[in-house]
Amino acid sequence: MSTVQAATAPLLELDNLHVGYGKTAALHGVSLRVQPGETVALIGANGAGKSTTLRAISGLLKPTRGSIRFNGRDIGGMAPDRIVGLGIAQSPEERHVWPSMTVYENLVLGAYLCRSQATVQQRVAKVYERFPRLKERHQQLAGTLSGGEQQMLAIGRALMSEPVLLLLDEPSLGLSPKMADEVFDVVREISRQGVTVLLVEQNVHNALTAASRAYVFETGRVVAERESAGLLGDPELLTAYLGG
Template identity: 70%
Template sequence: MSTITMDAPDTALGMVEPVLRVRDLHVSYGSTAALHGISLDVHAGETVALIGANGAGKSTTLRAISGLLKTRSGSIAWNGTSIANRPPEEIVAAGIAHCPEERHVWPGMTVEENIALGAYLCRSKDEVRTRMGMAFHRFPRLRERARQLAGTLSGGEQQMLAIARALMSEPRLLMLDEPSLGLSPRMAEEVFEVVRAINAHGVTVLLVEQNIHNALAVASRAYVVKTGRIAAARPTADLRGDPELLKAYLGG
């Protein structure tokens, strides 16, 4: 079996400064420690995946970055500026959007109303309409269902709705938490085609994904998270090409 090594966070892209730099991040839920010194980098234009077992700390990492959880110690820098423990709305305004696990759409509101919620920091009605038009251009299926209640959509359509809502803030970094959760393989692939297209248009992506195949197919680099720590940082090509290495990182 291949020797397990862990690259330093910056080595994958040389000395280029990352847009997101997380160092020695510790987060607790009450008296229970959830993250034990997470460090990671994300560079502009990348899609980076966090992979690992349920409960490893992947979603907690995203929630700490987006300001939904307070950090106990460590640092989070966005374009060189500290954002640790800043209010979530300030982090959204800085250019980071978080599409949460299980989507959290408002079932009793229409598709159009749900999407508009993502532009709550935008003060111009004309700009909201422009962004809404772009959302419907990206997601033609949602345009067809604009007046339909979100609760009547399929799981895949609700995931697209959640992504469209997140994109209304025009983020430079989109964080996606389990976008294929509960979806059929066909619908999951459709959602990941959307993720690829978003990244191709210049949006950096940080992805948490339980389906290892999907994560490694869409990302260029991956961090393996185990019990609140980074166990490995590797190009996804290495992990795809060495199943034994991936099995070692993930513990079987």
Template identity: 70%
Template sequence: MSARTVLAVSDLTAAYGNATALHGVSLEVREGETVALIGANGAGKSTTLRTISGLLAARSGRIAWEGKDITNWPADRVVAAGLSHCPEERHVWPEMTVEENLRLGGYLCGSRREVDRRAALAFGRFPRLQERAGQLAGTLSGGEQQMLAIARALMSEPRLLMLDEPSLGLSPKMAEDVFAVVRDINRHGVTVLLVEQNVHNALSVASRAYVLETGRVTAERNAGDLRDDPDLLRTYLGG
């Protein structure tokens, strides 16, 4: 694993109206890592991803991608720079087919041929989606919709993939399949920043983890240390 930092977030603040959601969040992601953001509901995990990806404006602080300041770039420019965001609750277009949903992820491609190439790669990685290419996305199972959302995010060929709650609402078996996909994506060179409510699932794929509490980073630890020490987990997360 390279030690080169590709994403550096420094003293980031963000708000929804008058309600401040992030209070000086700082974190870094190195090339080739999977880094998890963990914490209770409302801790600011999803807000952190939304601010990095340009869906929510930062009030202050800095977001640097490969050394370049991308703070408050529009979302399409963030995607073009090499970051892709797979949102919570999947947000597939239910009245469009699996293939149509997938191809929409390649909207920044310069040609139809390039979209075709990326779609073929996606179907090769997700054979279940290829079997259902002509099926309406709204008729897929929750796990299949999650696979589609991840495949669609990969259509931009990101160097950093941000995943928000990929196992939300899934059966344990389907969640296991999704995290196998996350491992495979990372093995093939895509750096991953993961938000996941299921702490043990998150720590099973991550190399490092940041703990968020009420919009603040309260700890950064090696994922293995947290995974193997229940007392340490309780110290940071309660319960």
């Protein structure tokens, strides 16, 4: 960890986090930290616990043990809408846009905690500036968009709450390489503008080129934490835990 990171209190801190689905344990003592302004990747094989970690942070799953602290406040088990209000938003795996609603209507849903219509419209305008393709299709039904456009919409909807921390779950899932590159260009731009990003991504190269650090997951545990450049240069570790 750099001197700058060490001097700053973590924005997000998970300590010995245990989470399960019913009686089935999914996370076994996960600990990690994310500094303000960082982009951090969670990588590992399918079923390793990466998405479960994001769901616990966003309040969709309740920890059975351990803590989740955001800006120094314990948010483990807090209701999802309260967590959004504190400054965390998630773009979920497989996007989950509302197919029978327009692009514009989907975006407005992302600002449901905002009571000022003028502010909502300002946020929509910012999303359209970041995603010109969405502006072109603002009255188009979300279900008729391409996969890449739906991913942009899902990220744009998450940004409508103006989060401090953005959770991205598999943003390149099902996309062509060209469209995945476009989406990751947007992720880098979001990071440059000061939003902290915690990223789950199956494409290891995309994840590690977008993030400064990464945690490697295996069967619900963190088995390594490295600077991204170090992981990209360690083929033995990538092969051992990710299959290459």
